[in-house]
Amino acid sequence: MSTRFYMSTLEEPGITPAVHANWEQSPTQIPRGKLNPSPEGSFNPASNTGILLTTPTKSATTTPWDMLLAQLISDPLPVASTLNGTATLVMSVYENAAANDMMLQCMIRVVSGDGLTVRGTAYAGQTNATVVTTRDALNQEVVTGAPFEARVMAAVALSSVSVQAGDRIIVEVGLRSLNAAATGTGSGYAVDSDVYPMSLDMMPFATKLPTPPSGIRPWIEFSTDLYPTLTAEQYRYKHDGIILNTSPSLPFVDITSIEGLDAAELRLQSHDREGIHGGYADATFETLRTVAIEGIVYADPAALETYLDQLKANFEPSRRPKRLFFGTDAGARFVWGKSLGIRFAKDNQRGRGVVPFQVQITCEDPRIYSANADQIVSVLSTSTTTFTTLAGSFGNRESPLVLRILGPASAGAVSFTWNNKSCYFDLTYALALGSNDALIIDFDKRSVLLNYTSNARSDCTINSSGDWPSVSDSKNRYLIRHTTGSAYNAQLLWTPAWR
Secondary structure, eight states: OOEEEEEESSSOOSOOOOOOTTOSBOOSSOOEEEEESSSOOOOOTTTSSOOBOOOOBOOSSOSSEEEEEEEEEEOOOSSOEEEOSEEEEEEEEEESSGGGOEEEEEEEEEEOTTSOSEEEEEEOOOOOOSOBOOTTOTTBOOOBSSSOEEEEEEEEEOOOEEEOTTOEEEEEEEEEEOOSSSOOBEEEBOSOOTTSOGGGGGSOGGGGOSOOOTTOOOEEEESSOOSOOOOTTOEEESTTSOEESOOSOSSEEEEEEEESSSSOOBOOEEEEOTTSSOEEEEOOSBOOEEEEEEEEEEOOGGGHHHHHHHHHHHTOOOSSOEEEEEOOTTOOEEEEEEEEEEEEOOOTTGGGTEEEEEEEEEESSOOEEETTOOEEEEEEOBSSOOOEEOOSOOOSSOBOOEEEEESOBOTTOEEEEEEOSSOEEEEEEOSOBOTTOEEEEETTTTEEEETTTEEOGGGEEEEESSOOOOBOSTTOEEEEEESSSSOOEEEEEEOOEEO
């Protein structure tokens, strides 16, 4: 399972480590913040665009010149692991003039819990000496002036660093300037914003790469899991949450029963047939899924309240859904849900450190998803009319499907057709797509967005059998073609879902 951290400069990390030596320039007062494993965070309701970081001006004629914007620090990690594989960073940045030739920069280290001992450097920053305009390239130049645009450092290779229990991850973000003059400024956002739709946090990271809105919630995703792996019948609410059903070492939680992870309740509508036996029933769609967890807390009576406080914080209500992970003999899975808090009563067992409890989690989306099984199929459009069978992993029910089409594409060139045993769907987009444009089609929400913000459904011609596509099994067939002009890139994205 991968690990994604969201960046917030409104939260105090509690330590003040020295910055990496590769930064040639850093602020006198270094902005520090938290790396949060859950997308819940603070935002600026007045501007709805996040919080501006420092805006450094290049202070020397040396080139290249790396300027620190902020230092983001994780909470202590609960178990020993290894930080390796790759990392992908997405962040909104800008420069004040095209001559600055700035690109996104990042450095990643593992430090001790107090920040004083560096365990190792996983990434010492990119070393590119030229900027390009290629979308999503590591050295893509940042946009000039407002509004900010997201830039990406995608799947950079990490040096392997051993992580001890209690260690922290430090991610330092900034700008790399290739301007030979001692001039030019740049900046970025590093805090949560509701401009960026929560639904996109529920999709594979690649859906978020092209130029999202300026209020993007920046994040970094590691391909390795830095949190404990769940075994069968273990449960955890939030990526960094308390594991339930662990080995009996005080304190721990023993789950006695769970309801709501079987088939979700159906929304039943019925009426009688007039003048004849029987009636009509519509039981096609599922309603909300409610997961009820019952168990017993075991703790040292002298430290019971401290552990209950941790559980109450773990299951606190939130404005956004979070993932409830659970281990199975078929691999880890999760549901998206909002906790209704933990409930328990005080009785005569409390003096022995024993407290029965119940937690309810309400899931707006009733699907169960496979953890760490995001599917991304990249396609280059063709001019033929030959269908392709969708390849990948599938669950036992339909999965929400997202289609991302990347410009450039000529006006009227974008065409997508889906045909399987239950659905025929054909869409043509009338307008041209620029080289930095992305058309995002969310078939579950039945929305068509240009660059995540503009409603483009009125610019589409849609013919269908009534349903919109979803990934149901290995018999899905699709056709992505260009009716004029040259080929363009597209991606089909889904996560295997289960009943």
